[in-house]
Amino acid sequence: MSAATASVTAPRPGGGPGTRSSERSAGTAPRTRSALVEQLLEHRPSVLVAALGTTFGVALLSVSHIVEQLIASDPAVAASGTVSTMLDLVASVFVGLALYVGAIVTANTFTTVVAGRTPTIALMRLLGSSARDQRRSVAREGLLVGVAGALIGIVVGTLLVVVAVTVLVARGTLPDLDYAYVSVGGLVPAVAVVATTVAAAWIGSRRVLQVTPLQATGVVQEEPVGSRPRRVLRTVFAALLVVGGGLLLLAGVVIGLADAIGVLIAFVGGVLSFSGVVVGAHTVMPAMLAGVGRLFGGGQVARLAAENAVRQPERSTRATIGIVIGVTLVTTMSVALETLRTFIGRLSEDPVYAAELDTMFTTTLLIMAGLVGFSAVIAAVGMVNDMSLSVLQRRRELGLLRAVGSTVGQIRGMILLEAAQMAVTAIVVGVVLGTVYGWAGAQALLGSANQGLLIAPTLPLPLLVGLALTAAVLAGVAALVPARRATSVTPVEALAAR
Known part of the structure; x- marks a missing residue:
């Protein structure tokens, strides 16, 4: 063992497990945070798409929840649940549409990002990492992107509804009721966005399975039209x-x-x-x-x-x-x-x-x-x-x-x-x-x-x-x-x- 290696691996005098743990935490925490920030920056469009989808879904379902409260305040209308059911159905359709389009965009982004990382992934394969490990690593980025976008969307979507209702109440368009802006159902779009983003990242990262260690020496571009297998x-x-x-x-x-x-x-x-x-x-x-x-x-x-x-x-x-x-x-x-x-x-x-x-x-x-x-x-x-x-x-x-x-x-x-x-x-x-x-x-x-x-x-x-x-x-x-x-x-x- 070389002196350099010994200096890294051997415990220092007077330093117990707690000391080594603190040093490890102090040394890796900033790098971990830096890596998370870099991943989010690399996937900025996907984070934006996840945030937009969550904002749209949370705002739409929150508006539906506000309308249900207005209906409940009128006994003559509240007796029928038809309006509430129709509102929930319409909101679900439009939220589903936004999620579908967002999934296409996210899958495309991850596919393209993986194509750009081909030399790095191939080098990791050359050093002993398996293709499945590399794919799981990319898919975990999808979870990070989905959670970040969902959190942003929840805050922005709720704020938009609060501001809109406040303005409408001030103008006399809506009655001044004790509105509840957040409901369990209103958070469903956030969960759906995270799940959709993870699934899209997993689908978009399937190109990782095609990267071989020999490709560590150069960038592999996508195949031309004529050489692609026909589906x-x-x-x-x-x-x-x-x-x-x-x-x-x-x-x-x-x-x-x-x-x-x-x-x-x-x-x-x-x-x-x-x-x-x-x-x-x-x-x-x-x-x-x-x-x-x-x-x-x-x-x-x-x-x-x-x-x-x-x-x-x-x-x-x-x-x-x-x-x-x-x-x-x-x-x-x-x-x-x-x-x-x-x-x-x-x-x-x-x-x-x-x-x-x-x-x-x-x-x-x-x-x-x-x-x-x-x-x-x-x-x-x-x-x-x-x-x-x-x-x-x-x-x-x-x-x-x-x-x-x-x-x-x-x-x-x-x-x-x-x-x-x-x-x-x-x-x-x-x-x-x-x-x-x-x-x-x-x-x-x-x-x-x-x-x-x-x-x-x-x-x-x-x-x-x-x-x-x-x-x-x-x-x-x-x-x-x-x-x-x-x-x-x-x-x-x-x-x-x-």
Whole structure:
């Protein structure tokens, strides 16, 4: 044993177990805290997503709890529990939607983080650590991320409701009651967020099992499109869902020409077919991304942007599918309610009644769009994160482009076009799907009232304008930080990075 080793392992004179324990605690506690902080910083987008999801869920269920207290204060209304049950059901649906989109974003983040850690993980494997140990280590980070985001979300969500109720009571909109803001049911979203984040981290960390000790000598990039194994079962299952759900959707529209019960059949068909679209997005979205990329022109920068967006289809699909889900749902409700409003307004002969209906539909549309749009915000965070991590993993490529003559403006333009390609594709796909589903629902519901005739879908113009502006803003925000990061590294530094 060397002297250096002996000096570390041998107990010091006069130092008992308590002394060694104190030294160990004093030496490792700061490093442990530092490691926790570093892990949270590395997973900032996931912490933000977990916090947003918890804030949304806690606030929504707290509002539902406040409404239940208002109902209980009125004996005439409190006798029926129907309103409370409906509120809880609606809140659960929207919280579940936010959790689903958040899980997609979190899984994508962990997958990309693991890809960036490939040399480190391979080195640990070379030193004797097993792949399962490394995966469990990454999954524990998911627990840390979920707990941190949930705690932030509980505080922020509760404060938002307290402030909102206080303001409404001060204005006289709500009665001055002794409101209880926190309930056991209101904390369910926090537990669900932690569980969802851990599950998403475990799914996203499965790439660790593919890292071998020999990869300690270099960075392994994701496989190109052509070399990936085809997920036959997943593709077949997705096709069955789309075809089966589409047939049910069509059957609902046909049955709705004679009976309004067709809307229930159409609803089931819409859920199944849209689930098929989400499951099979890996076979559809890359082709759509490539198609939209060609619309930006045939210049060198545009072609590079189009190629980069489809080079790693799994990650691009995960980055865009959340936005597709949010836009589809917002468009579905907007088209359905706008078509319903147009149809009822055409039949109504009372201008006052028509104006009241118009106000009711507008208010309902805004509320529903806001609730569903929250999931799109979470998905937008995921897209921004995807672009940032993508640039980090392409430093050598960007350095090579700079070395062969690409300017800073061209690199920045390429990143911006990649983000625009993703944003435009997601929004266009969402609008098309939402228009079909919204029209089918309205047709199945109103077909019998329209003497068995087809009803033309009504597209709300403000929605289309808002989505176009959203695409522009999302592309700019998603490209802002990555573009600055991509152009801040010199060619020599980037080419030297491994």
